[in-house]
Amino acid sequence: MMALTRRQFVKASASGLAALGLARAGFWFAPSLPYASVKVANLANLEVGKPVYFSYPDARSQAVLVKLGTRAIGGVGPDRDVVAFSASCTHMGCPLQFKNGRFVCPCHYSMFDPAKNGEVYQGLATEFLPQIPLEVVPQSGDVFAKGVEGLIWGRVSNLLG
Ligand code: FES
Structure with missing residues (x-):
């Protein structure tokens, strides 16, 4: 020995x-799995204040894109006002609604600011909404989701469900 x-x-x-x-x-x-790049909207079809719901990064995860009409952190498009987030409240996962320029949770009334990275500013939630980085193809106006910044509520990994 x-x-x-x-x-x-x-x-x-x-x-x-x-x-x-x-x-x-x-x-x-x-595992460091890559996020898929998924087309979720086209700039020509967006209206200020009208949310567009989609699934990302998989079919069980509801997300929402909105054109705010004012510049936002992480915003894309000519006015830098198009942003997307997980549509699940970071408190207990209730589906969020978009009202008067903010995301509102109908369960316990948390509110999130989509112009400030999904910052929570009222209610029981303590975490920002996970933001979905977007990319625009200039020629077509197609908007692609490229990832998720933050952990989606109820998950241990965004990509493993
Ligand atoms: S689930 Fe949204 S505030 Fe409680």
């Missing part, structure tokens, strides 16, 4: 603990 020096023992222990820490943090097990 080979004896370890004190230095070798400390080095091996530190490596083991670091590996355990990374594994517990999910770095070894979390």
Whole structure:
């Protein structure tokens, strides 16, 4: 049997603990799956204040796109006012409604600001709405969903359901 020096023992222990820490943090097990790029609207068909609902990143996840009429953080289009979010409230997952320029939860009345990354500013929710980054094809005006920033309510992973 080979004896370890004190230095070798400390080095091996530190490596083991670091590996355990990374594994517990999910770095070894979390797959980094790519989000699909999905066409969800066309700029020519959007009206200010009229939400467009779609499923993303999969059929069980309701999302909503809206043209706000005023510039928004992460907004696309000529006026930088088109944004999209998960349509599930971050408190307990109730489906959100778009009213008077904001998302309102009918269950416990949380409100989210779509112009400020989905910031919650009233109610029981404590987390921003997950924002869906959008991309516009200039020639056609087609709007594509490209990912989800934040964890959709009720999920441990946006892509694994
Ligand atoms: S589920 Fe939306 S505030 Fe409770």
